[in-house]
Amino acid sequence: MRLRIAAVCAGAALALGACASIPTSGPVNEGTGEVEGAEPFVPFAEGPQIGDSVNAIVSGFIQATAAGFASDFTVAREYLTVPARADWDPLAEVTVYDSGALTPDYDEDAGRVVYSVPVAAWIDDAGRMVEAQAGTQTQLEFQVSRDVGGEWRISGLEDGSLLAEATFNRVFLPVTLVFASADGSTVVPELRWLPSTNVATWAARELVEGPSPWLANAVTTGFPAGSALAVDSVVVTDGIARVQLASESAGSPAERALAEQQLRLTLTALPGVREVEVTVAGVPLVSDPVETLSRGPVPEGVAAVFIDDRLGLWDGEDLWVVRDGVGALPAGADALATSYTGTRVAFRVGGDRIVISDALAGGVDTLLAYDDAGRARGTMEVATVVEGPDLVAPAFDRYGWLWTAESVDPEAVIAVSEDGDAMPLDARWLAGRTVQQIVPSRDGARVLVVSRSGAQTVAEVAEVVRSETGEPLSIGEPLQIGANIGTTVDAIWVDDLSVALLGSSSGAETAPLWIVAVGGRTTEDAAVSDAVAISARHGDRSITLVSEDGTVRERAGTGWSAVASGVDELAYAG
Structure with a gap:
């Protein structure tokens, strides 16, 4: 009890001392803008x-x-x-x-x-x-x-x-460990929860030990087998984290360059760390840091749309559609998807065909303002790339591959190359389920699969093993994510670590919107009651809703604001 009283008195004295030092007059000075990390x-x-x-x-x-x-x-x-x-x-x-x-x-x-x-x-x-x-x-x-x-x-x-x-x-912090895609170009993050005291040491140790088994075959790391910290302590002084690696941690020049980037990107995201110095036996791991890793692509601010039985674009303000002579959408068109290059779109026709079109490849300059369009003549030309009973909505990855699957009791997930070659990837862990969504992550190393097992919604993320040219070779055993998720009607990636799942309103005033961190927690938000589809650019604040009546809504404070109407489908890249 005496210790508790002493602590309270000491805290009160510190608080009073701080208040007494606050100036009440004098000029307003510009600060540095730098804030040190708070003590754990x-x-x-x-x-x-x-x-x-x-x-x-x-x-x-x-x-x-x-x-x-x-x-x-x-x-x-x-x-x-x-x-x-x-x-x-x-x-x-x-x-x-x-x-x-x-x-x-x-x-x-x-x-x-x-x-x-x-x-x-x-x-x-x-x-x-x-x-x-x-x-x-x-x-x-x-x-x-x-x-x-x-x-x-x-x-x-x-x-x-x-x-x-x-x-x-x-007492714990969410920490993003940085690994690289198979081609060495893109950051692939993995979320861990580590004690906030000495968090730089914990983060460096886990990064050096490598990715989790469920992700290991889809990523590369600059730390060879047997890598470790030479001193099990990363000291942070004046914002500089000093990492000492064991001699076994020094691989080839390319590996050393990648390892330095991984440590730098991982540790500088921690509170109070601005720079990272990495040494092996007292010698810098690299002489000159390089920048070969970039984040996964963020969708452009232009989305493909279906409106009035026609394909078009929405630039955030105006709606544009293909010229009259391009033709109307095929009957039964739905489930629109857009490539990251913006040159191709894909959609489902009649539930049993996935087709692609390059009608939007020229961008807005080749389209008509929606208000100026006349009646579409004929039906637009499309190329069928996958046929099968009850196909899942298509989605593009950053390499240009198109993903889908048969929804009922599938044995494989299907990836289609830009040349139209379909590649089945074994996914027998989906046996007995109904698949609802298959969405590749923006880094291309993971895929979100949402399915139904009986009455239970199951959200999972699996690794995508690729060649260095981006060709998908296999998908691994999944990591289940999310908790307390009900029936979903759509799912997307909102950034490199989070997915969003739109639930069914079931007659309620709002529909549930679950944001799930891969390796983290699930939070529940609210969408409008008649929302049937979602899309996003980067972050949950960028989520766009499409309602059953064709209204497009974006975030506005804690609610949703209508920004367009008459739209049947809307899809940013992915």
Whole structure:
């Protein structure tokens, strides 16, 4: 108690001192614009007291565990018997529980304390998160016994730590590890959750160890097998993070150049890090940093549209359509997609054909203002690239390949080259499901698959293994993402780490809009009730809705503002 009072008094004194130093007169000066990263939050930890009850010992241990991520769990181990201290691995798994009080059940005869824990997520020892579905509970069991001094201590427990969600959000940080696409040109990110104390060390260590198994075959890294930190500490001084690598980490010149970029891009995204210096045996990893990695392409601000049975473009202000002589859309056209080059569009016809057209290749200059268009003459020419029963809406990747699949119980996902060659990619893990969306990520190394398994919506991301020229060779076993997702009607990538899924309103005033971070959490927003499709350029603030009545809406504060009408389909690149 005296320690708590002292801490409060010290904090009050600091606050008063800060207030006294605020100037009340004088000129307004321009600042540097640079803000140092905030000091990590460190929860208060107090060791066991003489005469503590069983409940006080167990609850005190749980509280001290939260502080352990900044102090090597020294205080938390004081609650354990000597053998248990040696065996317990607090970093094996972190269970994040919904914030609130936990009620223990103490079985005195068995010497056992059991907590029923409402789980929000799990974090493994490499910082990989798995979200829990609503209502998920786990049992946390502690064996207790008296030590040689007659005090209660925890004598048996499982490896891992327990953190309240509110505490977790303050002692862990989302960190993006940077890897490269197969052709070495594009950043492929992987999200991890790492302790905020010494986060640069954690991030460097995990980056050097490499990508997760589900992503490993789709990316390249500049760190050869056996790479490691020479000193398990990345010191950050005056905004400069200094990384010392073991000699085994120095690969070929190309690998060293890539490794330096990966470390620089990963660490400079952390609070308080502006520069990165990387050495091997005291020698700089590279003499001159290079810039070979770029982010995945962001769709242009022009979207392809279907309007009044005609193909066209929307530039954010005006609608344009193909000339009258190009013809109307084929009967049954839907599910519009646009290539990243803007030279090709694809769509589905009658549910059983995927077709492509280059009618928009010339851009706005070759089109008519929608208000000036007459009646379309005939039907536009298209080229069929895939035929099959009940095909999934097509989507383009950055290499120009077109993706689809049969929706019912498929055995493969289909990728079609720019030359029209269809390549089936084995996906037998989809057996027994109904596939709703297949959308490649903008870096091309991953693909989002949304399917239905019985009454359950399943959102997954799988690696796309490619040749150095971009040809897809296979897709891997998927990583399930998202929690508590209901029936969806459309899905997209909104940036290189997040996807958006549009739900069905089912007669409600709004439709759910789920934003899911790959490797992170799911948040639920609200779309308009009659929204049937979504598209986006970059970030969830760029999401565009198309309603059943043809109204196009964009974000406006916390709501949606109508920007166009009469549009049946709208698609930015992807």
